[in-house]
Amino acid sequence: MLALPPASQPAPRRQVFVGTAVAGAAGFMLIGGMMATWLKFRADAPVRESLKRGFIKDWMPAKIVVPEVAANMMLLGLLVVCIMAQWAVYSAKRNDRAHTGLALGVTALMTLAIVNAQIFIWTQMGVGAKDGAFHSMFYAATGTMTVLLLSGLVYTAVAAFRYLGGRTKEVELVSAHALYWYFLAAAFFAVWFVIYVQK
Amino acid sequence: MTSIETHLPTDVSASTPAIATWLTTADHKKVGRLFIGTSFVALLAGLVLAILVTFERINADSYQILSDNSVPQVLAAVRLLLTFGTVVPLLLGLSIAIVPLQLGARSNAFPRLAAAGFWTWLTGLGLALASIIGNGGPSGGNSDLVDLYLAGSIVLGLGVLMTATSIAVSVLTTRAPGMGILRAPLFTWSSLVGSLALILTMPVLIGTTVYVYIDHRYARAGFGGNTGVNQWIGWALSQPFSYLLAIPALGIVLDVVPTICRTRLAQRSVAFGAVGVVAVAALATVTQTSITLPWDGAKFLDNAGTKIADLLPFLLLNVVPVLGLLGVLGLSLLTLKSTKPVISAPLTFVLIGLLGILLGAAAHIVGLVQDAGLTGSIYEAGVYVPITFGAITIAFGGICYWGPKLWGRSISDKAAIPLALLALLAIGLDSIPYYIAGFADQPTGLVNGFSYSGPQDLWNALTCAGFVVMLLASIAFVGLALKSFTSGAVAGNDPWDGTSLEWATSSPPPAENFAGVIVVNSATPLADIKSGSSNGKVA
Numbered sequence: 001m002l003a004l005p006p007a008s009q010p011a012p013r014r015q016v017f018v019g020t021a022v023a024g025a026a027g028f029m030l031i032g033g034m035m036a037t038w039l040k041f042r043a044d045a046p047v048r049e050s051l052k053r054g055f056i057k058d059w060m061p062a063k064i065v066v067p068e069v070a071a072n073m074m075l076l077g078l079l080v081v082c083i084m085a086q087w088a089v090y091s092a093k094r095n096d097r098a099h100t101g102l103a104l105g106v107t108a109l110m111t112l113a114i115v116n117a118q119i120f121i122w123t124q125m126g127v128g129a130k131d132g133a134f135h136s137m138f139y140a141a142t143g144t145m146t147v148l149l150l151s152g153l154v155y156t157a158v159a160a161f162r163y164l165g166g167r168t169k170e171v172e173l174v175s176a177h178a179l180y181w182y183f184l185a186a187a188f189f190a191v192w193f194v195i196y197v198q199k
Numbered sequence: 200m201t202s203i204e205t206h207l208p209t210d211v212s213a214s215t216p217a218i219a220t221w222l223t224t225a226d227h228k229k230v231g232r233l234f235i236g237t238s239f240v241a242l243l244a245g246l247v248l249a250i251l252v253t254f255e256r257i258n259a260d261s262y263q264i265l266s267d268n269s270v271p272q273v274l275a276a277v278r279l280l281l282t283f284g285t286v287v288p289l290l291l292g293l294s295i296a297i298v299p300l301q302l303g304a305r306s307n308a309f310p311r312l313a314a315a316g317f318w319t320w321l322t323g324l325g326l327a328l329a330s331i332i333g334n335g336g337p338s339g340g341n342s343d344l345v346d347l348y349l350a351g352s353i354v355l356g357l358g359v360l361m362t363a364t365s366i367a368v369s370v371l372t373t374r375a376p377g378m379g380i381l382r383a384p385l386f387t388w389s390s391l392v393g394s395l396a397l398i399l400t401m402p403v404l405i406g407t408t409v410y411v412y413i414d415h416r417y418a419r420a421g422f423g424g425n426t427g428v429n430q431w432i433g434w435a436l437s438q439p440f441s442y443l444l445a446i447p448a449l450g451i452v453l454d455v456v457p458t459i460c461r462t463r464l465a466q467r468s469v470a471f472g473a474v475g476v477v478a479v480a481a482l483a484t485v486t487q488t489s490i491t492l493p494w495d496g497a498k499f500l501d502n503a504g505t506k507i508a509d510l511l512p513f514l515l516l517n518v519v520p521v522l523g524l525l526g527v528l529g530l531s532l533l534t535l536k537s538t539k540p541v542i543s544a545p546l547t548f549v550l551i552g553l554l555g556i557l558l559g560a561a562a563h564i565v566g567l568v569q570d571a572g573l574t575g576s577i578y579e580a581g582v583y584v585p586i587t588f589g590a591i592t593i594a595f596g597g598i599c600y601w602g603p604k605l606w607g608r609s610i611s612d613k614a615a616i617p618l619a620l621l622a623l624l625a626i627g628l629d630s631i632p633y634y635i636a637g638f639a640d641q642p643t644g645l646v647n648g649f650s651y652s653g654p655q656d657l658w659n660a661l662t663c664a665g666f667v668v669m670l671l672a673s674i675a676f677v678g679l680a681l682k683s684f685t686s687g688a689v690a691g692n693d694p695w696d697g698t699s700l701e702w703a704t705s706s707p708p709p710a711e712n713f714a715g716v717i718v719v720n721s722a723t724p725l726a727d728i729k730s731g732s733s734n735g736k737v738a
Binding site for chain 1: 304308309364367368371372373398399400401402403405406407409410412414417418420421422
């Protein structure tokens, strides 16, 4: 008499979701640590007199103009991305393949627009990383954030390929993908406030 | 019609060359062995360099083995090899190999991530060491290679982060049915806590290194150039960060002691708390700038309000981890007291290692009292070395204990126990003379050009002898492990009469670890199966 093969292991408990949460925590510490270092440099900068604002910290060189509209649009864009990612979860749970695909597609498109806005900021500022401490730190912080955004784009592509490729039962992956974008939005909010608002 | 899903054959090793199997493996047991094996090489290299440094200190004016320019780099290489080359991969390797077995899982979570973590870590370590060899470490003279050192540090950190993520998610998601977190073995718990600590701290190190790298490569305006490297990222190579790295070692102690004593751990829930307390307090300490204690001698009670305000954070951040460590030691002693312990290699190694960590942690508190004037002295090395050697010694005990699950053969007890005693001697020689020299104001970071009253040659000769003893013990242990690996006595499936799930499978375990699913009803599931109170299997 032939024996049956052993029972399969029960599915791990929301492994992708938990993994994404852990990765999000690590990413948050990455950005949090970088913002803390930025604020330390800003606080330690000497004070100088500004014609417009009185005595200010001599941190960001006066000649630098940061394109704030583009930075604000990046933040708004990330809000839209979060909504799109959550729409993908909503649709996936209802087995609505068309709308899931549409939501993931818009998520990817918006991410490209956000990265484009970041490149616009770098080119419009017209400064080099070698010009001073502010400059090198600006590129380090915004560059790291851009790498995280691009990792989100890869995550979106993977989720889209797997879901639209037929694994429509894998709602957990789409949920985890949305969680990652929530983390990215929160992380960018910190970058936006510290670097683009507080400077 | 019913269809039965069968498993595809997973053993492809027959048709694949052995080297390719090892290069591409995602099997957690093999990845763990890769980590452990590589860390042995780094340990021996680090100890040889440490002997060079301490030998030159014996006669600070006469010996000139190292040039003045190379001293900061060699010191950095020693710390890098012993911390991120040995302690981290040794404990991560044991966690990756053993934790899924303790969880009753078929594999670890994200096995390819863990495998990629190993190769990323190895690449980063190689880049950092290559840059130091080429005069590019901290304070290095070759600018491009200093950049390479920083880039290597980032890559190394990413590798550690990837592996830690796999371990943490494994514990959180792949536990056997019925195994709540409080029913998990203590090593699993400490691996979870230690991994989470790495997940929360390594990104900060990576982010800071990114700043330093870009500043060094392009601007050199804010981070002090090549001499600022240690100032900004050196905290990852000293205490209290070394506490965090040693956390999984505490779980090894708490698993080994009751199993070897054939009894249950006294106050198991307290043990969970003790490991957690060490982790939380050490994590809090890492996130703070160093909090020191102004003592002011006889005037301590002047301005008592201010003093208490200083004392409270000092106690919380620096004394609480020691209380946690004392808790682990106390529970181990209580467990030993409840039965007649059998002297064995794992038990000897873990108890000696725990004493080393405790010694370093207690000395750390004294070093933070401002009036002791120990800041910038060699005393700091006397704190770092016993914690590091302690963690390594405990890991040796873990390898003796889990050797049957790592490669199916036992390590000889008789041959290993003397090595544990050698490790104890090394810990003593590499801490107490450092403390005395520290109080005598021997500076840290220098190997020559210093002098102070007292027999400075003697203290430095003793520390050098300590590193030689540790090197000999390590070489002998590696030889013993290799002998066991190739021709050791074949171990049974459950040589220690264990109670946790890693002993429920064969030695070494098959590719998918367990033939079926094990249902857990208590913290000692294998004991339940043996006693017949649970069949442990899904029908």
